Amino acid sequence: MFDSYTENTLEYDPKLCINCGMCSTVCPHGVFRDGEKTAQLVDKKACMECGACHLNCPTDAIKVESGVGCAYAMMWSAITGQKEVTCGDGECC
């Protein structure tokens, strides 16, 4: 109840993992941990979909849809139907 954060787009296929350890290094929320033979997905719910693991996984064993996550931008794009733009440079965005 009142928890919109129970699901996310993080997907992990251990069969593709070469145990390079990159995901557990880059994750700021300890979602992945080093394992014996493959990385372990230990706390999926803590994923904030920043995309660091996906970007740094050399075998594409990890997939996640990431975004900046600015609520204003998402609302604006939902209302106008335009592509999501985010802030960051004065008035221009």
Add this chain to the structure above:
Amino acid sequence: MSILPKKEDSNCGTSCCGPAPMVLDLNTESLSKQKDIKIATSEITAANRLDHLFARLGIKRSEHRVEPGLYALGKPTRNSPVFVSANYTLSFDALRSSLVGIDGYILVLDTKGVNVWCAAGKGTFGTDELVFRIEVTGLADVVDHRVLIVPQLGATGVTAHKVKSRTGFKVEYGPVRASDLPEYMKDRRATDEMRRVRFTLLDRMVLAPVELLLMPKILLVVILGISLIGGVMGVFSAIVAILAGTILFPMLLPLLPTKDFSTKGFILGFLVILPFSWNAFMATDTIWWLHKGLALSFLLIMPPITAFFALNFTGASTFTSVVGVKKEIYRYVPIMALMFVIGVLLMIVLRLISITGGGSYV
């Protein structure tokens, strides 16, 4: 003469959100001869502190920039470590001030004056810009090793194995916080603690003023304009609702019940508006249902305002997922809008009745 883009050049014109600008008309020969190494110190001056304060307050927001390029810190040799940073003064200064007594190089990427994590999320602190900056600064000719220490949160924009294959440089992700770098540099290992983002009271509170000052002005105008219907109390309660959403909410975030930011905001908004509603409820100067109606309209209009700003704080938080924020928007924004509109209509009707003499029946 420097061939690096000048600070003025990196300021955006009309299309700042595009990919990082590339200097295309440079041949590789001039690139390899490029040795424009700037000097950095670990010292934070009074001018730096003033700049930090302005950055935190959102004053001249896009002007807190460092010139991108390669900086020498202390007396680096050909074997000294290379640290990568963003061209946002708060990022660059946090790095250099953490490296007291460490000789090294700082490679500053052009992130348009945005911090490492946000720029990485947008892709400006990314593989392409890092590869470009390595080439344009001739870094390969400055150091003998091939290792870059990149802040961990930069991993949201940088793909380590692609940087390696494109430049030969191995990306080593350092700790989340620059302040952990001296400890990290001892054995080049980050503890679990160094690898986690936090969101402490201080972290949240430094964001509050900028959230407040940079909120869309049109929102403020609309909210305060509409609250005029409720008279002095209406405007006063609207200000309280806005401040609750932008200052009190970040402060109390972990203490407020429920997971969703919107529901946390509704609860907080309800609590801060209760005194205004109670005041209207207990008034006796006109017909009774006018007061009860006014009390209700306060509870309908104001909590959604607090909840709306609370929802927007997800963007500043360090743990909300994109999917979750989207869900929150679809779940709660319609409720916020509905409550607000019904409340405003109710307040207008009550006002009209009391102005046209409805209250004289008392």
